[in-house]
Amino acid sequence: MKASKDKYKRIPVKSMKRETGELSLMSLPAVIWYILFCYLPLFGIFFAFKQFTPKPGESLIKNLFINSRWVGFDNFSFLFRSADMPKIIFNTLFYNSILLVLGIAIPVILAVFLAELHSKRLSGLVQMVTVLPYFLSYVIVGYCVYGFLATDEGQINHLLRLFGAEAVQWYQSPQYWRFILIITELWKSTGYTMVIFLCAITAIDRSLYESAMLDGAGFMDRVRYVTLPQLQPTIATIFILRIGSILNSDFGLFYQVPLDSNSLQPVTQTLDVYVYKALMQQANFSYSAATSLFQSVVGCILLIAANTIIKKIDADSSLG
Amino acid sequence: MKRYCIIPILIMILFLAGCGTENGSSSDVVKLRWVTYDNGSTPLAAKEVIEAANRVSEEKIGVTVELEFQPVEKINLMMASGEYYDMVFTSSWVNFFDKNASAGLYYDITDLVQEKTPALYDSIGKYWDCAKAGNRIYAVPVLKDMGAEDMYRLNSDYFEGEKGMEIPERMSFEDLEPYLKAYKDDNPDKYPLAMDKAGLPGYLNFLERIVNPIIVIPYDQQDEVKAIPFWECEELMNRYRTLHRWYKAGYIHPDAATIDSTAADKSFPVRGGVAWRGYQGYSNPADWGFNVKTSIYDGPYLSRTSEQGAMIGICAACDEERATACLKYIELLSTDRKFRDILGYGIEGKHFNYLENGTVIRLPAGSDLYNTKLYQTGSVVNASVESVSSDFLSDPDQWKAVFEGYDTDGIYSRTNGFAYDQSAKEDIIAALNAIYSDYAAELRTGTSDPDEVIPKIKERMEKAGINEVTDDINEQLSEWLKKSGQDLSEETED
Known part of the structure; x- marks a missing residue:
């Protein structure tokens, strides 16, 4: 236990930084995953407040923001219909x-x-x-x-x-x-x-x-x-x-x-x-x-x- | 939560993927993206078959297609994300026509089809009605079996040979009972009627289903036409009671409501089926190990639902030139038999051969690599009829008899052409669907007693607001009846 503590102390600050830099690099796949699959799709929240009416041949962004109208909380009503x-x-x-x-x-x-x-x-x-x-x-x-x-x-x-x-x-x-x-x-x-x-x-x-x-x-x-x-x-x-x-x-x-x-x-x-x-x-x-x-x-x-x-x-x- | 967030992700991916592709055509040949429905996967030989078809169509009308076979989820996603296509499979059961047409997703071909492709227009005739929404035409119906004939498929070796019973051409729904009893008496451990959780195929066909299958219009309504909740249809209730009686008597597997499919077990002596008169696909002894005789118990019923069995919709974003190309292509499929057979059966000599009476037999390579259903790729009537084996020939003119049957024996829905616009009540319908699926499998397999369960369904559905939906339908219906009053009286005279 003691020996290992000493070992860490002896590492100079500069190489520490490099080491942590390498370590953070290892988290990159996870970070990319989170950005792609958890943060980027967040704009999908807009779906919940829109009556989504797509027009064929137009982009999703345009369909969602321009072609669809706001309906407030109407989309939640089916949950409470039952x-x-x-x-x-x-x-x-x-x-x-x-x-x-x-x-x-x-x-x-x-x-x-x-x-x-x-x-x-x-x-x-x-x-x-x-x-x-x-x-x-x-x-x-x-x-x-x-x-x-x-x-x-x-x-x-x-x-x-x-x-x-x-x-x-x-x-x-x-x-x-x-x-x-x-x-x-x-x-x-x-x-x-x-x-x-x-x-x-x-x-x-x-x-x-x-x-x-x-x-x-x-x-x-x-x-x-x-x-x-x-x-x-x-x-x-x-x-x-x-x-x-x-x-x-x-x-x-x-x-x-x-x-x-x-x-x-x-x-x-x-x-x-x-x-x-x-x-x-x-x-x-x-x-x-x-x-x-x-x-x-x-x-x-x-x-x-x-x-x-x-x-x-x-x-x-x-x-x- | 994970599952719901996958949808926007998929859309994102599709959207990102979609950015790159551009429909560039280098020559005068119009290349169409045609998406059709397939429950499984793309047939292995699809590529070479489509190439072969493209060579013919390019020469004849200067149009080629990129035909894709997609499952229902993909098609739904494609429609909802606004992805570009030229022609798409649409129907009353996959990629709902009524909903999409009233949302304006399809090209209005009313004038174009009469102007540019009169031969196609004439060939469809009175069946255009099912492709109308608000009196405009939004799709080309595929001419196939337009009315549902529901039948029992019985092991005739056993019933006629062994038991000396007679299998009539027609029987009523309940007439099946003595056959079931005879088999059960001989084999107390077995279950005579093949039944899985989807129920008996086609047992609902005698109803025009407006909100499938919760709000219906029975064909035999006498004086006034109106939509009713399914439990008010006495005939349907009797069927459920009959099924429950059969279930209790041991004619139906006790776990039927949780069984996915009975297809693997060939030993059942009785199955249900939906086809048309003269259909041979159920009768090949090589498939079953015994001879099969069919007995029709229902129909032919012709309704909007049944006539919408398969249609081809054209994308609303097409320009007139592309829409015309689509129609020309569909016209070629509907008028040129040799060309039609390519997409239907594959390459002659490799995937199928013609028999001496003009029918078609699939070769082993065809059955393995290009075993598509005809309705997936355009007009069924214009394709050659398939024989199941070379000693068991089909009638090459069977469709003539079938369509004559529709004209003489057909029982027509009086509301053909009426499309319910459900957008205002969608939340209630979602709740109704959820309630219905809480009971449906056990009801249609006979597992539950309808007299016990229906009051519960009724109470829950009424709380969820089914009456609002029924009233809304009837309001739209009476308006539609007023508008098309003349057409309707003409139709009933026919």
Whole structure:
């Protein structure tokens, strides 16, 4: 530890600058990506307040700014035309808040246990197995789930019949799906988040644990007084980032996994699914821009609020 | 959020990409960009086929085309971003004609087509009506099967051979039941009726669908013509009840509402289909492993929706010269059979051959590399008829019989020519679409009981404002009826 600090001190200021210059150069692809895909398309916000009426053969800019007329907030009205909007918003917030809590708690618990494993091999194996589902697309996951839940050929109904129970028409039984969806999402995302926490844990100074052990701290004490406080900034960061997208839902999870089954609609309809269903027939860019803006504005407000609250509690854990 | 921001990005890219290209023509030959619809991808042999067609058309009328096969999303994006094209596929089901025509995206060809291409104008005849918006013509309808004939396709080896049942030429929607029952009794573990989440093909064709498929005008409305929400159509409700009965009896797969396609499973003895009399495409035993007989249960219904099955629209930004070139090209497709067959089937001797009775058979290279549908590339009626195998010849004059059938048995919509301008109610319609899709798949597969579900749909749709839309449609409709009152009485006399 000491040796490495000395090493950094010895580097002259000039070459430091060169070094950081090279390092910032490495961020260039990311910067370009952000400019191209996040800042440049920002003018698309205008779509949300225009009735977009393109004329063929004219440029997009001209079509958007000259040929289309301002309609104020009219494009947002379709969102509130449906009497179900409270239910849709409830669903979105319900799943997102549960996944926000469980999606952090479970990976933290797993990471804490995994860090205690002495066998690096076993630890690596567990990481690989839990991260793997993250790379599957929801279309594939949807069919895997169907393999379990199909009425005739599904594995679960096979088991049920084996034990003499009656087969369940899963895709027509909404009461189970809140659990199925949450379990599916956790199965898919836990491993990935866990790895982030695992990295944070390995970065914790081992001497803290050694001194805790010398003071007679057991496993639970070490977790409580060393690991968790040290993990707090990471947890706070992930929490803040996720709360920003609380009105967004994973379309794959809520549309592909239930195979768009009509009966399940009361429990699977989130804002993104609703918008897809409403606009699939029409290709109305103004409406989709309006929805996107609505989600982003709400997300932005929540993000700033969460960050302010966390700043009050613990200034070190907040962003910026 | 990610998904929505991808749209402006795509537009940006298209826009940036579009800046560079310029339509420069060096000689007198007019080169047209023609975008047609294709669900899959561009046929592999498209390039050489188009080149072959261009050699002919350049010599005959001095026009060549750059034909592109694009999926519906690309076409929608192209229309919405104002990208330049000359001719585009437009219809009642892909790249909606009514919406685009009333938005002024297509060239008004009313005068031009009569002046410059009288042969084309005469060949379409009364079917011009479906291409009108506000009494002006905005597209060229592709003459194909203009009316929908909905049919069941039954395994005749099994039903006629094994069970000794007779398959009539026509039956009613519900007459299918004994066939389903016979198969189910023999095979309790199987499901006789092929059904996926899209439902039985064409079961809605007996309705003129104004806001597809939520607000409809049934063909059999007796005295006054008006639009109604679909649940007020008793015939449709009965179909849903029948389907639900079949579902409960085990004639339909329990997961039908979530199944994407049943195409891979050839064992179903009963399927639905939409075609025309004399159509052989369902009957080739080599495709199915058994003989198939079709039995028509509906139609032919001729409506604006069905007649708009395929059309070619010309870009509003074209100048008169280019628009004329487009029309000349379409005219050539509609009058010159040899030329028409190139874009339809490929290169003679390589992709297809003529059979002795004048029909066409696709060669293996044609089936693999250029297996397009005729309606994608212009007039179907003017193309040679395809035979499915050399021992199973089609009638080369089948279209004559089909069009005569439309004139004699055709059940005509009384509102042909009426286009609903939905711009004022678009937000409600978006909400209605979302509500409808919450129930549609289970309703049309028979999974849900209509008497239980319809009241729920009704309540939600009424809250979303369906009555406002229906009133708006009926207002526009009565105005249209007043304006075209004369035409209408002539039509009903026919």
